[in-house]
Amino acid sequence: MTIAGSPAVATNVGRPLVGGRRFSLDWLGAVPFLVYVGLFLLLPSAIVGLGAFFNADGSFTLDNYAHLSRSYVVKATIDTISLSVVTAVIGAALGGLLSYAIVTGSPNGLLRRLVVSASGVLAQFGGVTLAFAFIASIGPAGFVYLFAQAHGVDYYAHGIWLFELPGLALVYLYFQIPLMVLVFLPALDGIKPQWREAAESLGGNTWHYWRHVAGPILFPSFLGAVLLLFANAFSAYATANALINQGQPVLSQQIGGALSSEVGAVEPGFAKAIAIEMIVIVTIVTILYSLLQRRTARWL
Amino acid sequence: MAVATRSVQRTRWIKLQVFRYITFAAAAVFFLVPIGAMLEFSTRGNTGERTLAYWQSIFSYPDLIDFNFGPAPDAAINASLELALITSVVMLVLLVPTMVWVRLKLPHLSRLVEFICLLPLTIPAIVLVVGLFPMYIWLGTNLSDSILTLAFAYVVLVLPYCYRALDAGLGGIDVKTLSEAARSLGASWFAVMWRVIVPNISNAILNATLLSVALVLGEYTIANNLLYNNLQVELVHLGRANAGVSIAVAVASLLFAFLLLVLLAFIGGRPRRARPEAATALAGPLAASQT
Numbered sequence: 001m002t003i004a005g006s007p008a009v010a011t012n013v014g015r016p017l018v019g020g021r022r023f024s025l026d027w028l029g030a031v032p033f034l035v036y037v038g039l040f041l042l043l044p045s046a047i048v049g050l051g052a053f054f055n056a057d058g059s060f061t062l063d064n065y066a067h068l069s070r071s072y073v074v075k076a077t078i079d080t081i082s083l084s085v086v087t088a089v090i091g092a093a094l095g096g097l098l099s100y101a102i103v104t105g106s107p108n109g110l111l112r113r114l115v116v117s118a119s120g121v122l123a124q125f126g127g128v129t130l131a132f133a134f135i136a137s138i139g140p141a142g143f144v145y146l147f148a149q150a151h152g153v154d155y156y157a158h159g160i161w162l163f164e165l166p167g168l169a170l171v172y173l174y175f176q177i178p179l180m181v182l183v184f185l186p187a188l189d190g191i192k193p194q195w196r197e198a199a200e201s202l203g204g205n206t207w208h209y210w211r212h213v214a215g216p217i218l219f220p221s222f223l224g225a226v227l228l229l230f231a232n233a234f235s236a237y238a239t240a241n242a243l244i245n246q247g248q249p250v251l252s253q254q255i256g257g258a259l260s261s262e263v264g265a266v267e268p269g270f271a272k273a274i275a276i277e278m279i280v281i282v283t284i285v286t287i288l289y290s291l292l293q294r295r296t297a298r299w300l
Numbered sequence: 301m302a303v304a305t306r307s308v309q310r311t312r313w314i315k316l317q318v319f320r321y322i323t324f325a326a327a328a329v330f331f332l333v334p335i336g337a338m339l340e341f342s343t344r345g346n347t348g349e350r351t352l353a354y355w356q357s358i359f360s361y362p363d364l365i366d367f368n369f370g371p372a373p374d375a376a377i378n379a380s381l382e383l384a385l386i387t388s389v390v391m392l393v394l395l396v397p398t399m400v401w402v403r404l405k406l407p408h409l410s411r412l413v414e415f416i417c418l419l420p421l422t423i424p425a426i427v428l429v430v431g432l433f434p435m436y437i438w439l440g441t442n443l444s445d446s447i448l449t450l451a452f453a454y455v456v457l458v459l460p461y462c463y464r465a466l467d468a469g470l471g472g473i474d475v476k477t478l479s480e481a482a483r484s485l486g487a488s489w490f491a492v493m494w495r496v497i498v499p500n501i502s503n504a505i506l507n508a509t510l511l512s513v514a515l516v517l518g519e520y521t522i523a524n525n526l527l528y529n530n531l532q533v534e535l536v537h538l539g540r541a542n543a544g545v546s547i548a549v550a551v552a553s554l555l556f557a558f559l560l561l562v563l564l565a566f567i568g569g570r571p572r573r574a575r576p577e578a579a580t581a582l583a584g585p586l587a588a589s590q591t
Contacts, residue, residue, distance in 0.1 A: 029401035030409055033394055037416050041456045044431025045423065051431075101323040104316055111324070121561055122331060127520050128532045129550045130334075132539065136547055137337030143344075144333065174334070177327075206312075235424030238520040242536050252426040256525050259433055268433065275427040286422065 048279075052272035064273035073254060073274065080234060080251040081281075083165055087172040088229035092222065094173070095180020102181070103188040116185065119178035126175050127238035134171050134243070138162060163244055171239060176229050183228055187221035187296065224292035231285045235278065251278060335554070342548035354544035364534055364549065372446060376534030377549075379447045383530065384516040386451040388509045391462050394455065396505070399466055400497050403475045417463035420456055425521040428456070436526050447528045457522070458515050462508035469504020473497075510560045517553060 055061040067073070102112050138144045138155075139162055148155060161167050191214055199209040237252035244250070248257050251274065258271035345351040359365060365377040373379040395417075402409050420428070432453055439449055475497065482492045498505065520532035529537070531553060539546035 026405040030398055030406055033398035036394055037456070040452050041416065041419060044428055044435060047431040047434060048427060097323055098327055101320040104320060127518055128535050129554050132547050132550045133334035133338050136341035137334040142337055143340050144337065174331070235426065237426040238532070241524065242520070252424065255426050255430060259430060259525055260527060271430050275430045278424065279427055282424065
């Protein structure tokens with residue numbers, strides 16, 4: 001039975017007039033979405049990408065990039081990279097230990113489900129509230145500090161480091177460790193107990209097992225996780241800005257400062273150049289990460 | 301021999317358990333003390349006594365909260381709540397029909413739509429805000445400088461999370477068969493969407509909505525740099541003047557967000573695809589909207 005033979009069906013389908021080009025208008029359904037993301041995602045991205053090459057008068061310039069060599073931007077870049085490396089490595093190490101503690105327990109146990117879902121929440125928990133949480137606990141008026149002080153320990157004897165980079169690193173660990181658990185747990189789950197038994201039946205001890213079997217298998221995914229944690233810390237803004245309101249030590253704060261400075265010197269082109277610098281670093285790290293992911297997939 | 305092996309195994313097991321419980325205990329201290337400390341701090345009076353004075357004075361800050369839930373909110377909490385509502389609605393109206401339509405009619409676009417939706421994960425919010433800045437100056441002079449215009453940017457911010465939630469929901473039903481069945485019974489496309497698809501993915505829609513509400517209420521980076529006072533920006537301002545009140549509000553908003561997430565965990569009771577889910581969850585925090 002052909003469609004043409006039944007006029008009722010034909011009108012119901014409603015396309016006889018369009019004939020051969022019956023699918024030609026379907027793409028209209030995607031237009032609202034594409035227009036929206038075009039306006040509010042792709043346009044701002046293009047503004048950042050292209051705008052860095054123009055000065056306030058709208059003429060082409062490379063000055064914005066040249067300004068990246070200003071000493072305070074170079075310092076912020078180095079500080080942010082060190083901060084991200086430190087929190088990524090420590091976060092990965094501690095998160096790795098926590099993952100190992102989880103994975104050695106019951107796979108469907110309450111403890112595991114609790115830690116995994118808590119990690120899901122805490123990895124996203126950042127910003128103003130997180131900064132407040134640390135100020136309220138170990139800050140100069142926090143009960144941990146007051147308690148320590150009452151017992152003769154003054155950990156701010158050499159200055160209140162909570163409001164400087166070391167403090168920020170500690171605060172970042174609060175979301176870096178849970179992120180590591182989320183990232184690394186699937187890799188650890190892929191380790192088979194038979195491998196250990198095999199190593200032992202060949203006469204290997206615990207050290208041999210980790211050095212020659214589990215270590216090499218887990219290393220790419222561990223390194224990949226470190227890169228992910230790096231990118232995570234590197235692009236963070238809210239936590240840093242809520243905790244440290246003087247000096248803008250972090251690169252993302254420098255962007256904010258160049259965009260709408262409280263002291264007056266507004267340099268939108270320069271803000272775009274810093275943004276590009278940030279994107280370049282994050283992109284390099286992300287590419288390395290996906291390369292490592294591919295390598296990990298071979299074994300796990 | 302067998303006995304010796306067993307005792308080696310036994311000591312190893314004990315060592316392992318000791319290691320595990322020390323690790324869990326340390327993690328519990330590190331992650332719970334700061335949250336508990338906020339509660340303690342917000343209920344501590346000047347002389348160290350317990351008081352609810354900070355909590356009670358929340359309503360005496362008109363910049364923080366008032367009773368104007370109209371189209372021009374002038375208090376931060378009201379603005380954030382309205383933004384959460386607008387963002388969720390716009391997100392759903394934009395995303396659900398598009399995703400269904402792409403599955404039905406434009407399967408060759410599905411890769412592109414996925415790529416676009418996940419793109420905000422790779423662009424840090426602070427970078428996006430640099431591009432949005434001139435756009436919002438234009439919006440402010442030509443259209444409206446209301447804080448509610450932030451919803452335009454927030455829809456983009458929540459896009460990846462909501463896309464994943466909705467994609468999981470749509471993946472669980474046979475969109476094509478359902479809609480063909482409905483169409484052959486004479487349903488309009490609107491009826492297909494509203495009476496067939498939406499009821500079938502109600503869990504996913506609720507998930508996406510809760511996620512976007514939680515994200516919008518926690519958003520700081522974009523609002524702060526576009527010079528709007530939403531909840532988080534106001535908390536920082538307030539924190540410099542009166543830390544107690546501002547931490548009390550932070551605890552309240554945290555409890556609210558936590559409630560949403562618990563709801564989400566209960567609603568999403570269906571077992572999820574473990575690996576791909578975890579793999580995509582990784583990219584999540586890269587958006588750094590919260591961090």
